[in-house]
Amino acid sequence: MAPRPILTVDGLSVEFRTRNGTVRALESVDLTVAKGEVLGIVGESGSGKSVTAYTVIGLLDKAGRPVAGSAEYDGVPLIGTREKDLADLRGREISMIFQNPRAALNPIRPVGKQIEDVLLRHNQATRQDAKEKAIAMLEKVRIVDPPLRYWSYPYELSGGMCQRVMIAIALACNPRLLIADEPTTGLDVTTQKATMDLVQELTRASGMSVILITHDLGMAAAYCDRIVVMRKGEIVEAAPVAQLFADPKHPYTQKLIAASPGPNSKLSDLTAVPDEMEDAAPVQAPDAPPVRVMPPSRAPLMEVTNLVKEFPRRDAKSVWPWQKSETADTVFRAVDDISFSLSRGESLGLVGESGCGKSTTSSIVTRLLDPTAGSVFFDGEDITAFRAAKFARLPQRRKIQMVFQDPTDSLNPRFSSADSISDPLRRMVGLSGAALTKRVEELSDMVGLPRHLLTRFPHQLSGGQKARVGIARAIAADPMLLVLDEPTSALDVSVQAVVLQLLDRLKQELGMSYIFVSHDLNVVRLLCERVIVMNKGKIVETGTAEDVLTRPQQDYTKTLIAAIPQLDPARWRPPQTAAAPVPKAAE
Amino acid sequence: MLRFAKHARYVLSENPVTAGAFLFFTLLILLAVFGPWIAPHDPLATNASNALQAPTWAHPFGTDHLGRDVFSRVIVATRLDLGIAVSAVALSFVIGSALGCSAGFWGGWTDRIVGRVSDTIMAFPLFVLAMGVVAALGNSVENIIYATAVINLPFYARVARNETSLRREAGFVLAARISGGSDARILATQVFPNILPPMMVQISLNMGWAILNAAGLSFIGLGVRPPAAEWGIMVAEGATYIVSGEWWLALFPGAALMLAVFCFNLMGDGLRDLVDPSRRT
Numbered sequence: 001m002a003p004r005p006i007l008t009v010d011g012l013s014v015e016f017r018t019r020n021g022t023v024r025a026l027e028s029v030d031l032t033v034a035k036g037e038v039l040g041i042v043g044e045s046g047s048g049k050s051v052t053a054y055t056v057i058g059l060l061d062k063a064g065r066p067v068a069g070s071a072e073y074d075g076v077p078l079i080g081t082r083e084k085d086l087a088d089l090r091g092r093e094i095s096m097i098f099q100n101p102r103a104a105l106n107p108i109r110p111v112g113k114q115i116e117d118v119l120l121r122h123n124q125a126t127r128q129d130a131k132e133k134a135i136a137m138l139e140k141v142r143i144v145d146p147p148l149r150y151w152s153y154p155y156e157l158s159g160g161m162c163q164r165v166m167i168a169i170a171l172a173c174n175p176r177l178l179i180a181d182e183p184t185t186g187l188d189v190t191t192q193k194a195t196m197d198l199v200q201e202l203t204r205a206s207g208m209s210v211i212l213i214t215h216d217l218g219m220a221a222a223y224c225d226r227i228v229v230m231r232k233g234e235i236v237e238a239a240p241v242a243q244l245f246a247d248p249k250h251p252y253t254q255k256l257i258a259a260s261p262g263p264n265s266k267l268s269d270l271t272a273v274p275d276e277m278e279d280a281a282p283v284q285a286p287d288a289p290p291v292r293v294m295p296p297s298r299a300p301l302m303e304v305t306n307l308v309k310e311f312p313r314r315d316a317k318s319v320w321p322w323q324k325s326e327t328a329d330t331v332f333r334a335v336d337d338i339s340f341s342l343s344r345g346e347s348l349g350l351v352g353e354s355g356c357g358k359s360t361t362s363s364i365v366t367r368l369l370d371p372t373a374g375s376v377f378f379d380g381e382d383i384t385a386f387r388a389a390k391f392a393r394l395p396q397r398r399k400i401q402m403v404f405q406d407p408t409d410s411l412n413p414r415f416s417s418a419d420s421i422s423d424p425l426r427r428m429v430g431l432s433g434a435a436l437t438k439r440v441e442e443l444s445d446m447v448g449l450p451r452h453l454l455t456r457f458p459h460q461l462s463g464g465q466k467a468r469v470g471i472a473r474a475i476a477a478d479p480m481l482l483v484l485d486e487p488t489s490a491l492d493v494s495v496q497a498v499v500l501q502l503l504d505r506l507k508q509e510l511g512m513s514y515i516f517v518s519h520d521l522n523v524v525r526l527l528c529e530r531v532i533v534m535n536k537g538k539i540v541e542t543g544t545a546e547d548v549l550t551r552p553q554q555d556y557t558k559t560l561i562a563a564i565p566q567l568d569p570a571r572w573r574p575p576q577t578a579a580a581p582v583p584k585a586a587e
Numbered sequence: 588m589l590r591f592a593k594h595a596r597y598v599l600s601e602n603p604v605t606a607g608a609f610l611f612f613t614l615l616i617l618l619a620v621f622g623p624w625i626a627p628h629d630p631l632a633t634n635a636s637n638a639l640q641a642p643t644w645a646h647p648f649g650t651d652h653l654g655r656d657v658f659s660r661v662i663v664a665t666r667l668d669l670g671i672a673v674s675a676v677a678l679s680f681v682i683g684s685a686l687g688c689s690a691g692f693w694g695g696w697t698d699r700i701v702g703r704v705s706d707t708i709m710a711f712p713l714f715v716l717a718m719g720v721v722a723a724l725g726n727s728v729e730n731i732i733y734a735t736a737v738i739n740l741p742f743y744a745r746v747a748r749n750e751t752s753l754r755r756e757a758g759f760v761l762a763a764r765i766s767g768g769s770d771a772r773i774l775a776t777q778v779f780p781n782i783l784p785p786m787m788v789q790i791s792l793n794m795g796w797a798i799l800n801a802a803g804l805s806f807i808g809l810g811v812r813p814p815a816a817e818w819g820i821m822v823a824e825g826a827t828y829i830v831s832g833e834w835w836l837a838l839f840p841g842a843a844l845m846l847a848v849f850c851f852n853l854m855g856d857g858l859r860d861l862v863d864p865s866r867r868t
Contacts, residue, residue: 368761389770397767410758414780420759424766473762 004074005032006177006209007056012069012079014048014055014233025051027233028069033177038203038210040224040241042217042256044492045463048233049213053179055079057094058086073177092122095170097180097199101162105154111165112138112150118172137168141198160191164198171202178203179211184219188353189519193563196223215492217260221245222565229253259497261522301480301513302342302365307374309335309360334360336537337374342481347507347514349528349545351521353560357537362483362517366402367391379480398428401479405486407466411458417444417469418454424476443472446509447502464495468502475506482507483515488523500526521561525549533557591861598860605857611850618665626659630816639833649835652828653814657821657835661843664816668847671728672797675735676790682736683743684779684786690744691751692774701748705741713738717800721809731810735797746789750782784863791855795848802844818844 014026026048033039041049054060056071056078071078073094078086090096098104106114115134119125125133131150138146141164154162163183170178180199184192200223203210214220220227220241227244229237229252237250248254310331335357342348350358363369365376367388375384383396391397401424404410411420421440425431431439444451449468458466467487474482484503488496504527507514518524524531524545531548533541533556541554552558599606618625628646634654642649648657690701708716720734754760755778763773802819804810811817813824818840825836 366765368764392764392767392769397765400765402762402765404758404762406758410762412759412763412777412781415759420762423763423768427767470762473766477766 005034007031007033007071007073007211009052009056009071010069012052012055012071013067014051014060014064015067016061016064018063025064025233026055029230029233029235031228031235031238033209033211035176035209036204036207037226038200038212038224040220040227041211041213041230042215042220042227043230044215044256044494046232047230049230050181051233052230053096053181053211053213057090057096057179058083059090059096088122091118091175092124092173093175094177094179095173095175097163097166097170097178097183099182099185101166102154102159104166105162107154110151110153111157111162112152114165115169115172118169122173124173133172134168137172138165140171140202141165141168143168158191159187160195163187163191163195167195167199167202171208174206175208177209177211179213181213182215183212189563190353190559192219193565196565199223216565217256217493218565229256255494259494261497261500261526299344300341301344301346301379303377304341304361304365305339305375305377307335307338307361307364307376308333308372309357309364309369310372333537335364335371338534338537338539339374340532340539340542342513342515344480345507345511345513346530347516347528349524349531350515350517350534351519351524351531351560352534352540353519355536356534358517358534359485360537361534362402362485362515365481365515366400366483367397398424398477399480400483401474401477401481402483402485403470403474403487406490407463407470408458408490410470411466413458416455416457417449417461417465420458420469421454421472421476424473428477439476440472443476444468446475446506447472448498462495463491464498467491467495467499471499471502471506475510475512478510479512481513481515483517485517486519487516489518489520496523503527521549521564533560595861598857602857604853608850608853609857611846612854615665615669615847615850618662619669620666622663622666626656626662628656628659630655630660630663631814632656639828639836641833642835648839649833651821651824651836652833657839660816660821661818661839664818664821664840665843667728667811667815667817668798668801668819668844671732671735671801672794675732675797675801676739676793678732678736679739679743679793680786680790683740684747684782686740687744687747688751688774688779688782691748692755692770692778694752694755698748701744705744708737709741714800714803717804718807718809721804726809726812728811731801731804734804735800738800739793739797742789742793743786746785747782750785751778754778754781784859787858787862788855791851791858794851798844798847798851 009029009031011028011030012026013024013028015022016025029048029052031039031041031052041052043049051060051064055064055066056073058078058081060066066079069079073089076089078089105111112131112134115137116125116130119130119133120127135146135150138149143149143161143164149157149161154165157165166183178199183199184195187195196219199210202208212220212224224241226238226240228235229244229250231252237244237248237253239249244253245257248257310333312331338357338361340348350361352358360369364371364384367383367386370388371384375382377383378396378400381396383391383400386394411417415423418437418440421443422431422436425436425439429439440454441451444454447468449465449472453461453465458469461469471487487503488499491499500523503514506512514527516524516528521531528545531543531545532539533548533554535556541548541552541557543553548557549561552561599609632655634650637650637654638652640646640650640654646656646658648661651657651660686701686705690698717734717738720737721730724730724733751774760773760777763777768777798818801810802817802822805817805819806823808823811820813820821840822837822844825833825838825840828834828836
């Protein structure tokens with residue numbers, strides 16, 4: 001072992017006071033970080049990985065309290081130390097990068113000033129040379145034109161740039177330990193790769209230790225030396241990366257690895273059963289409707305031709321309304337003349353980074369948005385002939401339904417699950433009374449939602465259960481086309497696996513067509529037969545999922561695929577199941 | 588319903604101050620409903636021989652310059668004051684949230700018109716505006732209610748507009764649209780119930796203002812007319828006697844007014860927690 005670990009956590013337990021008594025968030029957690037080591041803490045939401053970090057750095061929520069154990073940083077105890085001493089340590093010795101860079105930066109202070117603040121607080125700079133040093137830091141994190149960006153406000157920078165500024169702040173005082181809490185959540189895959197490469201390069205150069213907290217096994221594998229797997233506040237396994245993936249000891253680790261879709265895994269390989277569902281009702285209840293497997297026919301269901309959507313630009317140059325400027329300056333083409341078609345029973349993936357126009361396209365297809373030009377033929381009819389506001393009352397409405405990205409946001413907090421599922425049935429199918437109740441129960445059986453959860457409100461359900469409610473609502477009116485807008489990006493990997501399998505089964509049973517919008521090529525490949533890659537509102541590449549992923553023709557597609565932190569399965573073990581990433585990027 | 592009762596019990600037991608405020612509010616309501624039967628004396632009966640008596644057991648709050656029992660008058664006045672405040676607040680809540688919700692939901696011209704109208708109202712010193720309304724329409728209880736409602740309208744419109752515009756693009760609103768809901772229906776069933784928690788805080792704050800406003804109008808002689816029992820008038824009538832040492836005439840109605848306002852302000856957080864589903868477990 002290395003001489004003395006820089007951070008030692010020994011038997012740390014943390015309790016939270018809640019309405020229903022105290023809850024143990026951490027249960028005797030032991031871990032060490034050696035000098036220059038990159039330690040990954042991996043686990044699903046609620047596993048206590050962030051609580052560990054926050055306890056160590058002394059930023060634990062008021063309701064939380066360490067009840068046992070100790071944490072030492074280079075011989076200095078961290079638990080029970082006075083806040084003043086901890087504040088000295090934070091930033092100078094231990095730094096942190098937060099999940100949402102835009103929220104972590106002060107929105108009304110230029111980013112350069114925010115770097116200066118840290119430098120001045122820890123006496124690393126004087127008032128005279130602070131600005132110079134701040135600009136040097138900006139340069140170090142490769143922000144283009146640092147003297148100019150010094151004066152930028154966080155809202156003027158992209159998410160990736162904000163995260164770079166956060167890194168600059170965190171590294172400004174040359175700390176010896178950096179804690180990165182899901183540093184790339186909400187960033188695009190290519191930005192994620194650039195950010196993580198930067199962190200790796202900068203920390204390696206100065207021999208800094210890093211704790212990388214992530215839910216993404218692929219990322220942990222790519223950037224960590226050693227990985228700690230956490231579950232429900234306990235460490236279930238700790239091992240060097242190679243050993244962990246080659247020979248996972250704990251069943252939970254095995255489950256996690258099995259649930260992560262890799263570049264070669266098939267949908268049936270993902271055999272994870274999340275805890276919440278283990279004791280749930282059987283997926284096929286006895287009185288569920290008989291399975292009717294529809295053969296996919298190749299008749300076209302939807303034809304999109306020359307679709308264009310323009311939005312007015314906010315930063316248009318003309319200040320006064322009478323100053324006419326060029327149209328090209330004042331509008332932003334979110335979707336730029338795209339055409340594609342979709343057959344009955346086919347599933348089509350729409351892939352690209354944020355801002356590529358995939359969500360706009362799906363909004364137009366679901367008729368929530370009016371296109372600027374072009375048309376969408378659905379089942380032989382031009383559905384763009386009706387304005388979006390009118391479309392809600394047309395019979396075609398029930399044929400096109402949607403599953404939303406964020407299961408929490410897409411359920412009305414004041415509606416119980418049953419209310420949410422019955423809403424489309426009442427509106428579009430006209431069911432009521434006993435028939436409605438029966439149909440809601442049928443649907444909940446179909447999506448594997450235990451019936452006793454039907455009376456619950458969204459905040460009483462887990463992420464996976466909320467996703468099921470969202471899917472049940474979408475299929476309630478027997479749609480022919482289901483648009484899935486990143487339906488799994490807010491879910492844990494093991495829940496994602498179950499939801500993907502559910503979607504696949506429903507597609508076969510009900511003969512629906514899918515348009516699957518996602519930034520995650522690995523997930524798209526599992527569910528889709530054909531893929532469209534979009535960039536800047538245009539279609540870059542289209543083809544079968546297999547072709548696009550394994551033999552990408554366009555440079556953009558190649559970069560996109562290369563940016564996913566893939567695990568090379570052969571590196572650790574021969575069999576085909578490998579852990580790979582599920583990078584999340586909220587649109 | 589049982590669920591709601593359990594939730595209410597939790598909210599109240601968690602915060603004793605809120606529980607106290609709710610208790611006092613219940614007392615006010617009881618007084619407002621049963622006041623005339625509880626009051627030991629006729630609030631309007633004058634008795635010149637018994638004028639300006641200091642508090643005694645027979646008259647716990649003393650008697651005023653006409654020999655009327657101040658205790659009875661304070662009790663009976665609850666109905667009028669509370670009635671004015673509740674109806675004014677109800678009126679401005681209904682109209683204000685309807686305007687604010689439409690402004691926030693549809694934006695554009697609706698938003699501009701509603702926004703500018705409430706700006707215009709708020710540009711006036713509100714009490715002066717209320718005085719103007721009562722002076723123009725005439726001195727009656729209904730007009731006090733209208734005046735109080737008008738000056739409180741912009742607050743509801745603004746809160747409702749902001750909360751609605753935050754939720755206009757929420758996933759569950761889009762989902763409702765995809766489920767075939769029309770705009771008005773989505774606004775009523777999806778958006779409006781979700782903006783209730785912040786509106787509740789506004790309501791309880793406003794109740795305090797409304798009571799003060801009604802009493803203030805009466806105090807300057809523009810509201811309820813003597814001899815009706817009303818806290819504002821009683822303070823106004825008693826004010827002239829403070830100098831000569833008869834403090835009880837103004838103190839007790841003033842204290843009632845203060846306690847009522849205080850109670851409404853404290854109720855806000857409790858009300859919000861009551862209507863917020865995510866506070867339930």
